[in-house]
Structure formats: structure tokens, C-alpha cells
Amino acid sequence: MQSHPKPQFASWLIKQVETGQYSGLRYVGPNRFRVPWKHNSRKDCNDEDGKIFKAWAVASGKISDFPKDKARWKTNFRCALNNLHERFKLIADNSKNTDDPHKIYEIIIPESLQMQSSQEDYDPDIYSSPTEYFPSGCDVCSHTFTSFTKSIKTYIVVVLLEQSNPAAVPNYPGVLAPANNIEIIPEPNIYYEPPPTHPPQVPTINDLEISIFYRKREMLKTNVTCQHLQLHYPQETQEPSVHALCFPSTDGLTDHKQIHYTNRILDSIQRGLTLKVQEDGIYAYRHDRCHVFASTSDQTVAHPNPQKLPLNTMTQLLSFGNYLNELKNFEDNSGRSPEYTIYMCFGEKFPDGKPLDRKLIVVKVVPLACRYFHEQAQLKGASSLHSSNISLQTSYNSLMELINTYIGLPTAEEPDLTPLMTSQSQY
Structure with missing residues (x-):
């Protein structure tokens, strides 16, 4: 018997949100779901949680490979979701709640549709006086017209995501039925969660x-905002x-040789490595046999001894201290631009x-606080820092001290990483 083809994750997930059969999986606002x-x-x-x-x-057909591995189910789901960053954007991470x-x-709407939607929203002929299209006093007709225009925009977004079967229109709240039998489905009362709070203007050391x-x-x-990644x-x-x-899968690649060798590396990563943010810098701890080489420069010149991360060693x-010194020299026009972007080649x-x-496989890590102060130093060359009266020429003992001077954030207590330091054989 022929097996069913693997569905497109984007359209599949939207359909699951609409069914209401999963506890905690639901819409929480326009184009937003939890x-x-x-x-x-x-x-x-x-079992209900997973x-x-x-x-x-x-x-996806993976259940036969891992029939009882709940952790693997979750990992595959997260990898599929992260791999579609151009369609789904993480708005709030409350997984530690x-x-x-x-x-x-x-759900990300393409810019072309956003522009079209924006123009429609401000079209006075359509939205300012919808009753002009109907006889005076026809409140029902007016309401129907407003629902119709909202449904059209939602319909376009969902159809755009529906690639596996474009003819099938999901039963999204407020979406039109198939064209042969047009029916306006009234929008249900949906509970809207309050929007997440915005992070402070100056990034923290863990961003x-x-x-x-x-x-x-x-x-x-x-x-991400964390001390351990x-x-x-x-x-x-x-x-x-x-x-x-989780590293994304190679499903979106087309070069068969690239897919083959990339999968070989991915299969050797396993637990991979853990990044740890401390007050004096960013550290890495490699867990498995996949070799990792790290550098704070994207230079192409061969290095006689590229930094290979040892196994089971932090x-x-x-170094945030080196970064601050380079930043001060850069601002004084006595040194080059500070290097703070980490490149890891697996x-x-x-x-x-x-x-x-x-x-x-390359992982690029940018500490957002380092980027922020570097950009501020660049701006100072043209005018001056506008955030406050603080001068980067003042001596700071740590990046945390500089950040706290700007926003007054307390130093977060670091969790113990000892459980991660398991003894493994050297490679």
C-alpha cells in the first residue's frame, strides 16, 4: 500500500491550531498562536501535553522510527518550526513558566501582502464609510461587508501557506468557504493575550x-536570552x-552531495555543545565527537593553529575585558574595530x-550588548552618544558594569552547570 506523502509543516500546523483538539494550542490574536x-x-x-x-x-512518518521517544517527537517538531523562520516568528518564549x-x-505575512493590506486599511472608499455601498439603515449589510473584507485578507494569508494542496482552504476563523459556495463565517469570540513586554533599549549580557x-x-x-544555550x-x-x-534539518537543500556530507556532520553532533555566558565572557563546552573550530573573525587566511574546542572542557x-579595551581604543581612534562575533565551524x-x-555548517553568535555599544561608538564619531551623558572613555571593570550604568539591571544569578559536566572519553 502506498504511504501518504509528508505534508508541508506550515499548512499542517495551521490546520492543527484550528481544530481545537490540542490542549493549549490555539490562536491568541490576529495571526498569532500559542x-x-x-x-x-x-x-x-x-500525554496530552505532548x-x-x-x-x-x-x-511526518517519523513515529515508526521513534514510537515511544517523546523527547525526539518534540525535537523534530521544534526543528521543523525553527526551519520555517521566514513563516513563523517567535514572539514570546514562556516555556519556563x-x-x-x-x-x-x-504567522509572517509577506511584505507584498502587508503593503496591499495597508493600502486597503486606509482606503477611504472601502473602510471609512462601508454603509455607502448599502441602503440607509442596513446595519446587517454593513457588518457583513466588514466581515467580508477581513475574511479576504485572512484567506490570502492561509492560501499562501498552503502549498501541499492549494485547492484545500483551511477552516480558519473568519475565512471564506470555497468560491463555489461562498459563505461568511462569523468570527468567534477569541481570548486575546496581552502583548509581551518589550526588552529594554540596551540589550542585557545574556541577549x-x-x-x-x-x-x-x-x-x-x-x-535568545539565556545564560546556557x-x-x-x-x-x-x-x-x-x-x-x-536544535540544528535545522537538510530538507530545504537541493545539492545532493551537500546534503550527504551535512547529514554526516549532523549525525555526529548529538548533544553538541553548550554556550555559557559569564560576566567575563562567553564560553563553550563540547559534549560529543563532532569537532568544532571557533574564531572571532571571519577571515579566510589560513591559521597555523585554528582553535579547536577540546572535549569536556570549558x-x-x-573575552568581554578584551572587547572593552578594543572598544575604548576604537572610540579614541587608536585601534581597530573590536571583534565580538563568534563563528563556530562544525x-x-x-x-x-x-x-x-x-x-x-557554521554557527554565528552575536552578543547583542557588544553590537549595541559598538554601534554607539560609531555614532559618536559623527555626533555624540544620545542615550545619556555616559562616555565610553570612562574605565569599566566589566561589560555588566557598563550595561548596568545604562539600564540599572541587577546581575542575574547563574544556575549551576555541574550536571552538564559528565565524564566522557576523549576524542
Whole structure:
């Protein structure tokens, strides 16, 4: 018997949100939905909490490979979701919430449709006086017309995401039925969660921008706020204090040779490595046999001894003290621009004279606080710092002290990383 083809994740997920059969999976606003995200290690975690993850394992055909592995179901779901960063944007990460762990995502509307929608929203002929199109006193007709215009825009967005079967229109709240039998479905009363609070203007020491490239293609780009970040494929740590980020799959690639060698590297990553943010810098701890080479420069010149991260050893990748000294010299026009972006090459030596975009797997880590103060120093060359009367020429003992001077944030207490320091054989 012929098996069913694997569905497109984007359209599949939207359909699951609409069914209402998954606890905690629902719309929370226009083009926004929440996903339950309870950690498997919690005592109160049950089958209902991971129902959506199992559903994707079944739909994608992976359930036969891992029939009882709940952690793997969740990992595959997260990888598929992260791999579609151009369609889904993480709005709020409440996965550490004790009472209701969940994440909120937004369905991204292409710029062409946003522009069209914006023009329609401000078209006085359509929205300012909708009753002009109907007889005086026809309130029902006016309401119907408004619902109709909202439905049209929602319909376009959903159809755009529906690639596996363009003829099938999901039963999204407020969406038109098929054209042969047009029916306006009234919008139900939906509970709208309040929008998340915006982060302070100055990033904290734990704010990181993570980008993952498979050769020239950017497979994932996301911002995280954490002290411990695990880059893995597919074995996720069970430590609740560690933010896990799974490498994307190679499903979107087309070069068969690239896919083959990239998968070989991915299969050797396993638990990968953990990044740890401390007051004096950013460190890395490699867990498995996949070799990782790190540098704070994207130079293509071959280095005689590229920094290879040792196994089971905490290694400093970036010194905040060196960054501050370079930043001060840069502002005084007595030194080069500070280097603070971390490049990690998995499975291949770097730098080795070959362009970075030729490498199979590269992870780029940008400490957002370092970027912020670097940009402020650049602006000062043209005018002056407008954030406050602070001068970077003042001596600071740490990056945390500089940040706290701007926004007054307390130093966060760091969780213990000892459970991650398990003894493993050397490679």
C-alpha cells in the first residue's frame, strides 16, 4: 500500500491550531498562536501535553522510527518550526513558566501582502464609510461587508501557506468557504493575550543573536536570552535551566552531495555543545565527537593553529575585558574595530584559507550588548552618544558594569552547570 506523502509543516500546523483538539494550542490574536511547551522531565507532564508533537511525528512518518521517544517527537517538531523562520516568528518564549509553559508565534505575512493590506486599511472608499455601498439603515449589510473584507485578507494569508494542496482552504476563523459556495463565517469570540513586554533599549549580557548557515544558506536566525544555550542534533539536555536549540534539518537543500556530507556532520553532533555566558565572557563546552573550530573573525587566511574546542572542557570564546579595551581604543581612534562575533565551524577546520560560506555548517553568535555599544561608538564619531551623558572613555571593570550604568539591571544569578559536566572519553 502506498504511504501518504509528508505534508508541508506550515499548512499542517495551521490546520492543527484550528481544530481545537490540542490542549493549549490555539490562536491568541490576529495571526498569532500559542504552542504548549512543557518540559518532559516535569512530574506533571502527561500525554496530552505532548499530543501535538506526537501528531507531527505521525504525519511526518517519523513515529515508526521513534514510537515511544517523546523527547525526539518534540525535537523534530521544534526543528521543523525553527526551519520555517521566514513563516513563523517567535514572539514570546514562556516555556519556563511554572504554571503554563508555552511559546507564542506569529504567522509572517509577506511584505507584498502587508503593503496591499495597508493600502486597503486606509482606503477611504472601502473602510471609512462601508454603509455607502448599502441602503440607509442596513446595519446587517454593513457588518457583513466588514466581515467580508477581513475574511479576504485572512484567506490570502492561509492560501499562501498552503502549498501541499492549494485547492484545500483551511477552516480558519473568519475565512471564506470555497468560491463555489461562498459563505461568511462569523468570527468567534477569541481570548486575546496581552502583548509581551518589550526588552529594554540596551540589550542585557545574556541577549544573543544566533544564526545557522549550511554553506551560503541561512537556515535559522533567532534571538535568545539565556545564560546556557545548547546547540544540539537531536539529543536535547534534560536540564531545565538550559535553552535548547536544535540544528535545522537538510530538507530545504537541493545539492545532493551537500546534503550527504551535512547529514554526516549532523549525525555526529548529538548533544553538541553548550554556550555559557559569564560576566567575563562567553564560553563553550563540547559534549560529543563532532569537532568544532571557533574564531572571532571571519577571515579566510589560513591559521597555523585554528582553535579547536577540546572535549569536556570549558573554553573561552570571547573575552568581554578584551572587547572593552578594543572598544575604548576604537572610540579614541587608536585601534581597530573590536571583534565580538563568534563563528563556530562544525566538522571542518576553520580558518583554513577557504571562505567561511563554503563551510557545511557554521554557527554565528552575536552578543547583542557588544553590537549595541559598538554601534554607539560609531555614532559618536559623527555626533555624540544620545542615550545619556555616559562616555565610553570612562574605565569599566566589566561589560555588566557598563550595561548596568545604562539600564540599572541587577546581575542575574547563574544556575549551576555541574550536571552538564559528565565524564566522557576523549576524542
